[in-house]
Amino acid sequence: GQNIDQPTEMTATEGAIVQINCTYQTSGFNGLFWYQQHAGEAPTFLSYNVLDGLEEKGRFSSFLSRSKGYSYLLLKELQMKDSASYLCAAMDSNYQLIWGAGTKLIIKP
Amino acid sequence: DVKVTQSSRYLVKRTGEKVFLECVQDMDHENMFWYRQDPGLGLRLIYFSYDVKMKEKGDIPEGYSVSREKKERFSLILESASTNQTSMYLCASSLGWGSGANVLTFGAGSRLTVL
Numbered sequence: 001g002q003n004i005d006q007p008t009e010m011t012a013t014e015g016a017i018v019q020i021n022c023t024y025q026t027s028g029f030n031g032l033f034w035y036q037q038h039a040g041e042a043p044t045f046l047s048y049n050v051l052d053g054l055e056e057k058g059r060f061s062s063f064l065s066r067s068k069g070y071s072y073l074l075l076k077e078l079q080m081k082d083s084a085s086y087l088c089a090a091m092d093s094n095y096q097l098i099w100g101a102g103t104k105l106i107i108k109p
Numbered sequence: 110d111v112k113v114t115q116s117s118r119y120l121v122k123r124t125g126e127k128v129f130l131e132c133v134q135d136m137d138h139e140n141m142f143w144y145r146q147d148p149g150l151g152l153r154l155i156y157f158s159y160d161v162k163m164k165e166k167g168d169i170p171e172g173y174s175v176s177r178e179k180k181e182r183f184s185l186i187l188e189s190a191s192t193n194q195t196s197m198y199l200c201a202s203s204l205g206w207g208s209g210a211n212v213l214t215f216g217a218g219s220r221l222t223v224l
Contacts (some may be wrong), residue, residue, distance in 0.1 A: 048211075
């Protein structure tokens with residue numbers, strides 16, 4: 001079957017670094033997405049990885065290892081506004097997205 | 110910026126009522142999607158459409174239908190609402206298929222409560 005696993009909740013301190021992990025099993029693979037969702041708002045796109053390696057975008061980076069079925073989202077210099085849920089989604093061979101349940105990130109001062 | 114607009118943020122309906130959720134996107138995207146989001150679960154795809162008048166069932170289509178008469182508009186219909194359809198409904202659109210074109214833009218969501 002197809003599934004995605006990510007931690008339910010994480011806590012980090014303002015100014016610190018946090019890594020949110022995601023493991024996936026899909027029938028075929030066409031990329032891995034990360035979305036950010038603030039409470040009561042729509043998910044917004046953060047990153048897309050289809051090749052192995054690290055993609056950096058400002059304070060946020062996303063890593064993919066296709067052989068391990070593993071990705072992580074790295075957030076640096078955490079700010080209070082980074083408190084949100086982070087959704088991992090893998091795209092299968094039919095271009096359908098398999099979604100994780102999301103990781104709620106709590107930032108403490 | 111691409112915008113996806115959902116007509117209602119909050120709705121309260123009674124069991125058995127017919128419910129329409131409307132979604133409009135303004136950037137000529139080919140694909141449109143309806144998801145529901147429930148606590149502790151990943152987004153679940155109800156239906157999607159890759160062209161006008163075309164629709165495909167997602168993972169949980171039972172109890173729902175959709176309509177796409179115009180490219181920019183995708184409607185979700187609950188023929189006879191039930192309490193287990195109480196949820197947050199998210200509409201999304203994407204440019205097409207293939208690398209980069211699959212990025213979803215979501216609407217703000219419609220929170221439906223069925224009493």
